[in-house]
Amino acid sequence: MNDTDVDVYIGADELARTLAADAAAGLTGSPKWLPPTWFYDARGSRLFDEITRLPEYYPTRAERTALRAHADEIAAHTGTKTLVELGSGSSDKTRLLLDALRAHGSLGAFVPLDVSETALRESVAAIAAEYPALQVHGVVGDFTRHLRHLPRGGTRTVAFLGGTIGNLLPGPRARLLAELRDLLEPGEWLLLGADLVKDPAVLVPAYDDALGVTAEFNRNVLHVLNRELGADFDPGAFDHVARWDPGHEWIEMRLRARTPMRVRLPELGVTIAFDAGEELLTEVSAKFRRDRLTAELATAGFAVRYWWTDPEGLFSLSLSRAEPR
Structure with a gap:
């Protein structure tokens, strides 16, 4: 019979504080960004598991x-x-x-x-x-x-x-x-x-699959912000962008606003403006x-x-x- 144990060094309260701090820093930055950590709630983890089985990935x-x-x-x-x-x-x-x-x-x-x-x-x-x-x-x-x-x-x-x-x-x-x-x-x-x-013909499709699963995974961070911070993002108003940067040799995933919009984050006490075509960097994947x-x-x-x-x-x-x- 084996021994099992779990030590917890980051609880729900700390995760909530970290999310709020990351959102405040990233969404008020220029250019805007969010760390990829926040893709992975239960829904995001299921989507990523689906991504790993796609032919492009x-x-x-x-x-x-x-x-x-x-x-x-x-x-x-x-x-x-x-x-x-x-x-x-x-x-x-x-x-x-x-x-x-x-x-x-x-x-x-x-x-x-x-x-x-x-x-x-x-x-x-x-x-x-x-x-x-x-x-x-x-x-x-x-x-x-x-x-x-x-x-x-x-x-x-x-x-x-x-x-x-x-x-x-x-x-x-x-x-x-x-x-x-x-x-x-x-x-x-x-x-x-x-x-x-x-x-890049192999790299980019791995982050921009034909079925749009990666696009939905990318937008999931907006669902997380809506649920956890009371934001009113319309995830469907953002296009998924996967771009190869040959200088840095990394893939960038971004969300691009289709139209001008203002997004409220009442938990942070801020309203964030997006211009049409403005991009939010959500992940870098270096090769x-x-x-x-x-x-x-x-x-x-x-x-x-x-x-x-x-x-x-x-x-x-x-x-x-x-x-x-």
């Missing part, structure tokens, strides 16, 4: 293919006793790692971290049922603020999958990688899933080249020891060791 399939091919190698190289997963969600792909580590005989504990307490508790219960010999210790928190609460001890590997690293701009990304290095002891490991630069990502990891104190991709070279998995200071 290659990242989830490509990463799973690479994990399936190389999980045994990851287990053998790392000898992981404690697997930590950041932004764990349902931990669907992670089961490939858990199976390989269990077969290798080293794994004793799994520590998923996620901002959604409901999703995390569901995942912890499911993993505990599937892996009865495993100690499962969930952490409800934001990986940009709560890494210090992750348990220490055991030979740890931190898995940060799904290309989520690309949602961070270069400054915050560098800070997160440095904080991950501070978390780990020399010789422990970081398994990083990162999307790769490729033809990487091997040399650039290797250099960023090295700056943070990691040495890339292994690099894999799916057979088509769409998505990367890098296994990096924390180096002595």
Whole structure:
């Protein structure tokens, strides 16, 4: 019988305060922006799950293919006793790692971290049922603020999958990688899933699918603001925009106002004006080249020891060791 536990470091009140602060800062900024965190209420999570099964959305399939091919190698190289997963969600792909580590005989504990307490508790219960010999210790928190609460001890590997690293701009990304290095002891490991630069004809449709699921996912942030902050956005009055920025090598998702409008946010005591055609930036998804990502990891104190991709070279998995200071 396994031990399970969940530590909560970010509750509903703090989430509400953070949403209000992000909305106040982003919607009064010039240009306007919102962080992608707020896509993911229950509806947004269902929409994203649907996105991962769309023919245009290659990242989830490509990463799973690479994990399936190389999980045994990851287990053998790392000898992981404690697997930590950041932004764990349902931990669907992670089961490939858990199976390989269990077969290798080293794994004793799994520590998923996620901002959604409901999703995390569901995942912890499911993993505990599937892996009865495993100690499962969930952490409800934001990986940009709560890494210090992750348990220490055991030979740890931190898995940060799904290309989520690309949602961070270069400054915050560098800070997160440095904080991950501070978390780990020399010789422990970081398994990083990162999307790769490729033809925009492949990239853009992954964020602008023919069925419009991604468009609805993008507009979901407006539904969240309406529900949580009493806003009166008309989500249908905004067009979904997915644009490749070749200079920064990232995809930008935006919402473009079709007509001039004024939106009230009574919880914040503000009214926000949109011009016709004005855009609200909701997500950046950076794509990487091997040399650039290797250099960023090295700056943070990691040495890339292994690099894999799916057979088509769409998505990367890098296994990096924390180096002595």
